[in-house]
Amino acid sequence: MNTNKSVDQTAQSSSEAPSPATVNNAREDALAEVQPELASMETPSGFAYNIDPAHVIAVVQLAMANVESHMGEIGSLPTLDIKPIERLPLLALALWQADVLVENCAPDTSKFDADMEIARPLREELIECAQVLVRRKKLSQEQVDNIRSGLGHRDFFDDLAALVQLLKPFATVGGVVEPATLEQASSLADRLPLALAQRNGAHPALPALVAQRNKLGAMVVSGYDELRAALAFLRRKHGDADKLAPTLYVVGARSNKRDDDSAKNPANPSSPTGPVTPVTPVPHSGTAAPTDPSDRPFEDPR
Numbered sequence: 001m002n003t004n005k006s007v008d009q010t011a012q013s014s015s016e017a018p019s020p021a022t023v024n025n026a027r028e029d030a031l032a033e034v035q036p037e038l039a040s041m042e043t044p045s046g047f048a049y050n051i052d053p054a055h056v057i058a059v060v061q062l063a064m065a066n067v068e069s070h071m072g073e074i075g076s077l078p079t080l081d082i083k084p085i086e087r088l089p090l091l092a093l094a095l096w097q098a099d100v101l102v103e104n105c106a107p108d109t110s111k112f113d114a115d116m117e118i119a120r121p122l123r124e125e126l127i128e129c130a131q132v133l134v135r136r137k138k139l140s141q142e143q144v145d146n147i148r149s150g151l152g153h154r155d156f157f158d159d160l161a162a163l164v165q166l167l168k169p170f171a172t173v174g175g176v177v178e179p180a181t182l183e184q185a186s187s188l189a190d191r192l193p194l195a196l197a198q199r200n201g202a203h204p205a206l207p208a209l210v211a212q213r214n215k216l217g218a219m220v221v222s223g224y225d226e227l228r229a230a231l232a233f234l235r236r237k238h239g240d241a242d243k244l245a246p247t248l249y250v251v252g253a254r255s256n257k258r259d260d261d262s263a264k265n266p267a268n269p270s271s272p273t274g275p276v277t278p279v280t281p282v283p284h285s286g287t288a289a290p291t292d293p294s295d296r297p298f299e300d301p302r
Helices: 007-014 020-039 053-066 068-076 088-104 112-135 141-148 152-170 179-199 206-234
Strands: none
Touching (some): 020 088, 020 206, 053 206, 088 206, 112 152, 112 179, 141 152
């Protein structure tokens, strides 16, 4: 998969800000490209995810544009691996998509209550259809009573699925029960258990998605730390390293740290550069293992 045709290139060709669909596609492509790498990578221990991905992508975009003319100097530093720095645009886009997937599984995005508002009268409608078939001697009263005997959410879901199976042989257009009604009930019966788990903060996909996001977060922070450390060394006489590559963290506001085992909606800090149009990522197949840069990491050892 080639992510070289980035959001930035699309924007340049149209002289307009990229559409939401273009941005979404770029994020999805970036995450798909790094998936094999993530699958073989251990979840970083001791890493606290306290960055906002929309802010991160804007900062990375700004920094990569600022240091473009310095990349030769950065690459010449003897103890620096420049590949994690070159990959920052790709990794930042992938991180943003990974965060979106986590947020989509957050308890406050569950559609359980809305689905239940549809499912309750639908279940009663199907029971009425079953009663009509009982009067016509097509079903027994015992079959219907067994479905109606349960209590609680789990029994409700089972009732809906059982009614679909019970009535499926009798579904005809214009008949006692419509095929479209059974299709809707079947879809709800499949969807409601997951929606309930999500509402209760136990969506089955959430742990794996959080781990994926943490891996990418650690990779982005590590690569960006390398960039800032390189600039601090190269630009120490100019004093402009922090301007060239600002911090990834939101400055001047209280932290909105999100724990790894929860998925609250992040704050939405203003972008330091306005609309996000990420720069072209540099493809690379290697793994960027998170490491902490030392104070003076790039001097030749003597």
